[in-house]
Amino acid sequence: MFSEPTIFERSRPGRHSNAVPVPDGADITAFLPAESLRAELPLPEVSEIDTVRHFTRLSQTNFGIDLGFYPLGSCTMKYNPRVHERVAAMPGFADIHPYQAPATCQGALRVMYELQGYLAEIGGMDAVTLQPVAGAQGEMTGLLLIRAYHRSRGDDGRTEMLVPDSAHGTNPATASLVGMSIVKVPSNARGRVDVEAVKAKVGPRTAGMMMTNPNTLGLFEDQIAEIAEVVHAAGGLMYGDGANLNAIIGVARPGDMGFDVMHFNLHKTFTTPHGGGGPGAGPVAVKAILEPFLPSPTVARAADGTYGWAGDRPQTIGRLHSFNGNFGILVRAYTYIRTLGPEGLRGVAENAVLNANYVRVGVAEKFQIAYPEACMHEFVASAQEQKKTTGVRALDVGKRLMDYGYHPPTVYFPLIVPEAMMIEPTETETRETLDEFVAAMQSIADEDPELVKSAPHTMPVKRVDEVGAAKNLNIRWEPSK
Amino acid sequence: MAYVPHTTEDQEAMLQRIGLNSLEDLFAPIPENLRLPKLLDVPAAMSEAEVVRHLAAIGRENADAGRGACFCGAGIYRHFTPSVVPAILQRGEFLTAYTPYQPERSQGFLQTIYEFQTLTCQLLGLDAANASMYDGATALAEAAVMAASITGRRRILIPETVHPAWTEVCRTYVQGHGASVDVVPHASGRIAVETLQSRLAPDVAAVVIPQPNFFGLLEDAKALAAAAKAAGALVLAAANPMALALLAPPGEWPADIAVAEGQALGLPMSFGGPLVGMFACRREFVRQMPGRIVGATTDQDGRRAYTLTLQTREQHIRREKASSNICSNEALAALGVTVYLSLLGKTGLRNVATASVQRAHEAFDAITALPGYAPVFSGPFFHEFAVRCPAPVAEINARLAGEGIIGPYSLSTVFPDLENAALFCCTETVSRDDIRRLADLLRTFA
Numbered sequence: 001m002f003s004e005p006t007i008f009e010r011s012r013p014g015r016h017s018n019a020v021p022v023p024d025g026a027d028i029t030a031f032l033p034a035e036s037l038r039a040e041l042p043l044p045e046v047s048e049i050d051t052v053r054h055f056t057r058l059s060q061t062n063f064g065i066d067l068g069f070y071p072l073g074s075c076t077m078k079y080n081p082r083v084h085e086r087v088a089a090m091p092g093f094a095d096i097h098p099y100q101a102p103a104t105c106q107g108a109l110r111v112m113y114e115l116q117g118y119l120a121e122i123g124g125m126d127a128v129t130l131q132p133v134a135g136a137q138g139e140m141t142g143l144l145l146i147r148a149y150h151r152s153r154g155d156d157g158r159t160e161m162l163v164p165d166s167a168h169g170t171n172p173a174t175a176s177l178v179g180m181s182i183v184k185v186p187s188n189a190r191g192r193v194d195v196e197a198v199k200a201k202v203g204p205r206t207a208g209m210m211m212t213n214p215n216t217l218g219l220f221e222d223q224i225a226e227i228a229e230v231v232h233a234a235g236g237l238m239y240g241d242g243a244n245l246n247a248i249i250g251v252a253r254p255g256d257m258g259f260d261v262m263h264f265n266l267h268k269t270f271t272t273p274h275g276g277g278g279p280g281a282g283p284v285a286v287k288a289i290l291e292p293f294l295p296s297p298t299v300a301r302a303a304d305g306t307y308g309w310a311g312d313r314p315q316t317i318g319r320l321h322s323f324n325g326n327f328g329i330l331v332r333a334y335t336y337i338r339t340l341g342p343e344g345l346r347g348v349a350e351n352a353v354l355n356a357n358y359v360r361v362g363v364a365e366k367f368q369i370a371y372p373e374a375c376m377h378e379f380v381a382s383a384q385e386q387k388k389t390t391g392v393r394a395l396d397v398g399k400r401l402m403d404y405g406y407h408p409p410t411v412y413f414p415l416i417v418p419e420a421m422m423i424e425p426t427e428t429e430t431r432e433t434l435d436e437f438v439a440a441m442q443s444i445a446d447e448d449p450e451l452v453k454s455a456p457h458t459m460p461v462k463r464v465d466e467v468g469a470a471k472n473l474n475i476r477w478e479p480s481k
Numbered sequence: 482m483a484y485v486p487h488t489t490e491d492q493e494a495m496l497q498r499i500g501l502n503s504l505e506d507l508f509a510p511i512p513e514n515l516r517l518p519k520l521l522d523v524p525a526a527m528s529e530a531e532v533v534r535h536l537a538a539i540g541r542e543n544a545d546a547g548r549g550a551c552f553c554g555a556g557i558y559r560h561f562t563p564s565v566v567p568a569i570l571q572r573g574e575f576l577t578a579y580t581p582y583q584p585e586r587s588q589g590f591l592q593t594i595y596e597f598q599t600l601t602c603q604l605l606g607l608d609a610a611n612a613s614m615y616d617g618a619t620a621l622a623e624a625a626v627m628a629a630s631i632t633g634r635r636r637i638l639i640p641e642t643v644h645p646a647w648t649e650v651c652r653t654y655v656q657g658h659g660a661s662v663d664v665v666p667h668a669s670g671r672i673a674v675e676t677l678q679s680r681l682a683p684d685v686a687a688v689v690i691p692q693p694n695f696f697g698l699l700e701d702a703k704a705l706a707a708a709a710k711a712a713g714a715l716v717l718a719a720a721n722p723m724a725l726a727l728l729a730p731p732g733e734w735p736a737d738i739a740v741a742e743g744q745a746l747g748l749p750m751s752f753g754g755p756l757v758g759m760f761a762c763r764r765e766f767v768r769q770m771p772g773r774i775v776g777a778t779t780d781q782d783g784r785r786a787y788t789l790t791l792q793t794r795e796q797h798i799r800r801e802k803a804s805s806n807i808c809s810n811e812a813l814a815a816l817g818v819t820v821y822l823s824l825l826g827k828t829g830l831r832n833v834a835t836a837s838v839q840r841a842h843e844a845f846d847a848i849t850a851l852p853g854y855a856p857v858f859s860g861p862f863f864h865e866f867a868v869r870c871p872a873p874v875a876e877i878n879a880r881l882a883g884e885g886i887i888g889p890y891s892l893s894t895v896f897p898d899l900e901n902a903a904l905f906c907c908t909e910t911v912s913r914d915d916i917r918r919l920a921d922l923l924r925t926f927a
Contacts, residue, residue, distance in 0.1 A: 064577035
C-alpha cells in the first residue's frame with residue numbers, strides 16, 4: 001500500500017536543491033540589527049530529487065479530471081484545456097508587475113477590457129469588475145453593491161436578504177458576512193421557488209434576493225421574471241449566483257431574467273481550472289444602476305484606443321484584492337472565450353444539458369430522481385430507497401464509485417433532498433464515458449450492500465476517521481519528542 | 482466544436498434516448514421569452530494555433546521583467562522560480578482536481594496542504610494555520626473580522642505603514658460587522674509606540690503590525706505588540722514571508738494572528754494575481770479561524786491519513802453561521818509555495834533573503850550617492866527603500882521602461898506629501914550590472 005512520509009521526515013541537515021543562490025555581499029548583520037533576527041529557521045532540508053519524487057508520488061494518489069470522469073454536481077468539472085496553461089505562462093502575462101505604467105502593459109489591460117465586455121454580453125449586463133477572486137467573493141461584492149445602492153438613496157433599513165432553501169452554502173454565509181439577516185424561501189413541490197412564496201416574504205426591509213438559475217436541483221426557475229418583478233416592486237434587487245451558468249451560456253442571460261447583479265465562476269464555466277480548490281476568479285457583472293458602486297479600478301479604453309485604469313468612483317464599495325484580481329485566471333478565461341466563439345459557447349450549454357439528461361435517464365433505472373423531469377446541466381438522484389432496503393447510503397455509493405475509477409458526485413447537497421447525489425457530467429465527456437458511468441451506477445445498485453458500505457477497496461487508504469481528526473486535532477507536523 | 486466530442490450521430494442517438502427531437506427541445510423548461518434569440522456578440526472561434534498566436538501578440542505588448550530587470554516591489558516580489566515548481570503544479574492530478582472533500586481519493590493534495598500548514602506555522606512562528614486565503618490583504622481582513630469576533634470589540638488599528646491596498650480591503654471586509662478601521666499615522670516611515678498608545682482604548686479589537694513595513698523599514702514589533710497587549714487588543718502581524726527567513730517570527734513578538742502574502746515564495750508576479758494568503762494563529766483560536774484546515778488522522782485500518790477537518794466552521798455546513806464565506810481558496814498557489822519552501826529549505830530561503838538584502842543595500846548606496854537623490858527615511862530596511870528623486874517618478878519610470886527596466890513604485894500615488902519619492906525594491910534576481918545600469922540612467926535626471 002502507498003505511504004509517503006511528510007517532507008519534514010525526509011529532511012537531512014545540509015541538503016537543498018540546486019536553485020539556491022550563494023550570497024556574495026556583506027554579512028547580514030551589517031544591514032539588520034542583531035535583535036531583529038530570528039535564532040532558528042525550522043524549515044525542511046531536502047535534496048532536489050527527493051523533493052520531486054515526494055510531490056510526484058503525492059500527485060499519484062490524487063484524482064483529477066485528467067484521470068477520469070468527475071461528475072461533481074455544481075462544480076462543473078469539465079476538461080481543462082492545456083492551452084490555457086501555455087498562454088498564462090507566457091512572460092508577457094506571467095512576468096509583469098501590477099504597478100508598472102499602463103503604457104508598458106497595454107496587452108494585459110486589453111485582455112481585461114475585452115473580457116469585461118465579453119462577460120457583460122454573456123450575462124446580459126452593463127458593466128463588469130474583474131477584481132473578485134472567487135465565487136464567494138463575487139457574492140460578497142454583489143451584496144455590498146446592493147447595500148451601497150440602497151444607502152445612496154437614504155434607504156438604510158433594507159437589511160434582509162431572501163435566500164431559497166436550495167441555495168449554495170456561500171449564499172447565506174455571504175449575506176451574514178455583510179451584516180444582512182437571511183429570510184429563507186422554501187422550494188415548492190416542483191423544486192422551484194414560486195412567486196407566491198416570495199410575495200409572502202418581501203417587504204420594506206428587503207434588500208434583495210439571491211437566486212441560482214438553474215437552481216441546485218438542476219431545474220430552471222421558470223417564474224424568475226415574475227419573482228424579479230415582485231422583488232423589484234418591493235424595492236429590492238436581484239442577485240444571480242452564476243455557479244450554474246454552464247447550463248444556459250449563450251441560451252439565456254441572467255440580465256434578461258431580471259437579475260441586477262451576478263457573479264461568474266471562471267474556474268467552472270470557463271474551465272480555468274480548479275487546481276485543488278483554487279485559484280479561481282469570480283468577476284461580477286451589474287446593470288447600470290449599480291455601476292457607480294463597483295470596486296475600483298476597472299479598465300477603460302480611451303478615444304485614441306489606449307487602455308488605462310478607471311478609478312474615479314466616489315461611491316465605490318472599496319477594494320477586494322491587493323491588486324487586479326486573479327489576472328492569470330482572467331487570461332485563461334479570455335483564451336477560452338476566444339477559442340469557442342459564439343457557436344462554441346452556445347454548444348457548451350446544449351451539450352452539457354444533453355449529457356445531464358442522458359445520464360439522468362440511465363441512473364433513473366436504479367435510483368430515485370428527486371424531481372423526475374427534464375433537467376438542465378445537472379440532476380439530483382437519491383439513495384433513499386437503497387438506504388431503506390439495504391442500508392446503503394449516498395455516501396457509500398460515492399465511495400464505491402471510486403473503485404470504478406470515478407470521482408463521487410456531490411453528496412448530501414442540496415439539503416432539501418435526503419441522501420442526495422448531485423450529478424453534473426459537463427459537455428466535454430464522450431457518450432461512451434457517460435454509458436460506462438451509468439453502467440457503474442447500475443451495477444453498484446445491484447451489488448452486495450456490505451461491499452458498497454465498506455468501499456472504497458482500491459484506494460491508498462480506507463475510509464478516513466473524520467470524527468477522530470476533529471477530536472484529536474493534528475493540523476501541523478511536529479518532530480517526535 | 483471545441484472540446485465537445487460528440488458527433489451528430491452521438492447527439493441524435495442521445496436525444497432519442499431521452500425522448501427529444503432537437504437540441505433546442507432541451508431548453509423547453511426555459512420560458513420562450515427568456516431565451517436568447519441570437520448568438521452572443523463575441524468574436525468568432527479560433528483554432529488552438531490561432532489563439533496562441535493571438536495571445537502571444539497581445540503578450541508582446543507588455544514589457545515583461547525578463548527584458549531587463551524589476552526594481553518595483555510594493556507587495557509583489559520578483560524572486561526566481563525554480564523549474565521544479567511549475568513542473569509539479571502542471572501535473573494534471575493536482576491542476577485538474579477539485580477541493581479534496583473526498584479524502585480517500587485526495588490523499589496527495591491533502592498531505593501537501595498539511596505540509597503547507599506546517600511550513601506556514603514554521604515561518605510565522607505560530608502553531609495553527611489554514612489551507613490558504615485569497616491573498617495577504619484578504620487574509621488580514623479576515624484576521625480583523627476574527628479579532629473583532631474574539632474580543633467583542635469593534636475598532637481595528639491599522640498603521641499607515643501597512644500596504645495601503647491591504648488597509649482598503651480591510652475597510653471593505655469589516656463594514657458588515659459594524660466594525661471600523663482606524664488609521665494610525667506614521668512618523669518618519671515607522672509606527673511610533675507613543676502614537677499607537679495614544680490611539681489605544683478599550684474598544685480596540687486589534688492592532689496590525691507590518692514587518693517589514695510598506696516602506697521597507699523594520700518596525701519595532703516587540704514594543705508595539707507589548708503596547709497593544711497592555712490595552713487588551715490582539716496583535717495581528719502582516720509579514721513578508723521572505724523577510725521571515727531572517728527576521729524574528731511574529732509568534733515571538735508575540736502576535737496572536739499572523740498573515741503573509743505568499744507570492745514571494747516561488748510564484749510569478751502575474752500582474753498581481755493569483756496570489757496566496759498565508760494565515761496562522763495561536764492554537765486556542767483555531768475554531769474561530771476562517772478557511773479550510775487539513776488534519777492528520779487514521780483510516781479504518783489505523784494507517785496515517787489526512788482529511789479536511791473542523792468543517793463545522795465552514796459555509797457548506799454552517800451556512801449563515803459560518804466563520805467566513807470562503808470556499809474556493811488558492812490551493813494550487815499554496816502548493817507552489819510548499820514546493821518552493823521544500824526545495825529551498827532552511828539554507829536556501831536564508832540565502833535568497835540575504836542576497837535580496839545585499840542587492841537592496843548596494844542599490845541604496847549607489848542611488849543615494851547620485852546628486853539630487855536622497856533617502857526619505859532612515860533606519861534598517863529589508864529589500865525596499867524610499868528615495869526622493871530630482872524628477873517625478875512617472876517621468877523616470879518612462880525612461881527606465883525604454884531600457885527594459887520596470888522602475889520603482891511612486892509613493893505620491895498614496896502619500897501626496899511624499900512628492901517625487903520612489904520605493905525601490907531589489908531581490909536576488911537583480912544583478913550588480915542591473916544596479917549599475919539603473920544608476921547610470923538615474924544620473925541623467927540629476
